[in-house]
Amino acid sequence: MENVRTKQAKDGWNWLWAWANPVKFMALSGKVLPWAIGGTVVTLAVGLIWGFFFTPEAAKFGSSVKIIYVHVPSAMMAINIWVMMLVASLIWLIRRHHVSALAAKAAALIGVVMTVIALITGAIWGEPMWGTYWAWDPRLTSFLVLFLFYLGYMALWAAIEDPDTAADLTSVLAIVGSVFALLSRYAVNFWNQGLHQGASLSLDAEENVHDVYWQPLVICLVGFSLLFVALLLVRTRTEVRKRRIHALEMRERMADA
Amino acid sequence: MPDLGKYAGAVLSSWAATILLVALVIAVSWWQSARVKRKLEAAEVRRKER
């Protein structure tokens, strides 16, 4: 017993694992949430207003360059959220922290919405650029595939009754899915390099180093990240509560039996 | 409103779609949170009454 306690005291990641205990998680997240919401509102307001009203027209894109302020952050989040789900799934499989599994489950809807935003804004932007609403541009196509992976993940969670089994199976799916998602990205790039080089929509950092556009973009990126954190906390808290309800109902059923 | 020129439709519709979808996910998450909170309080009350 003594050894376990000193080991935990020495473990530098203690501050992180404090969130693993559901009760502690609820307490901590409750305190952090108002700040996350406040931060989100401020950064999104500043970033979006700056980007929309106070940026000039760009050489190639005209005023459509302003679309980057919604397209790039959402696309970034779509991918980062999937990575977060993968990491959370691994933590669940290895350390069996329920909060981690629930966080992965909670993140999925946010990720789907970000993916859809990236797809829609990408398609809308593509229309004046390519003359068509949908072009099988490698990046857009990869996001379409990512959308399908998200759907499958959410569908699997919904289909399985036992929460722990669902957590385990969706975690395995997240791992295998991530490998195939990466493979798909490479495959799609290969598939569309074919005869003509489609113009990629994203503005590279190198290509677009001009501070005029970059500064509000960074603020929007931070804003979308904070939005994700705030929503993740709200949704994970909901999942933790759902789990408690499930446990209470199980106990009721046992007592009544 | 800045002069968006010929891209006005694209810029406005993409921003509108984004704001709409973000509002949607916020609303859904908040509504789910409120509903589950109520159910939990009811379950806790039932537990205390035993």
Add this chain to the structure above:
Amino acid sequence: MIALLMRDLRLSVRAGGGFGLGLAFFLIVTVLVPFGVGPEAAILGRIAPGILWVGALLACLLSLDRIFQLDFEDGSLDLLATAPVPMEGAVVMKALAHWLVTGLPLTLAAPLFGALLSMPAGGAWWMFLTLLIGTPALSMIGAFGAALTVGLKRGGLLLSLLVLPLYVPTLIFGAEAAARGIAGFDASTPLLMVAGITAGSIALLPFAAAAALRINLR
């Protein structure tokens, strides 16, 4: 393990075992496409490799839930879990059985069905080759998907939703390899990628599938 393989093969060939169903479905899809797209030989010939690949993929999908479902329902899967055979080996054998009964017949039939789609000369060989290398991957990936959903009643639609995105790389490289080969271009890159996916799937997915089965058997 061989005994397991023979047992599965025998079960699927018996009446109601689903043998031939995949092939029939493949044929139907091949016949439906000209109805949807028009009978013009030039168009059909150009899209033939892709149509055949998609058709083969969908036909594989049909019999996936049978890989584990029947054994799960009658308890044989539990016995398998406790048997001296490693679960991963059992998974490979079951995927192999699926391939022999579904993937392989499709691979052999594709050149024939290609004729219905005015596939250009040389297409027969390239369809055969790419499907031969790629369909084992489809069976193995499908087995993983089946392992995930084995506990679910009517999990067929969910199984498709899970497996089809996983099929995307195999489909892209397989169809690309066939199209390039037929056109006379160098098809080595996509062909190697398909081979790589098949090899990787067979090497690694059995572990994921076995893990999923153990989770479902708890």
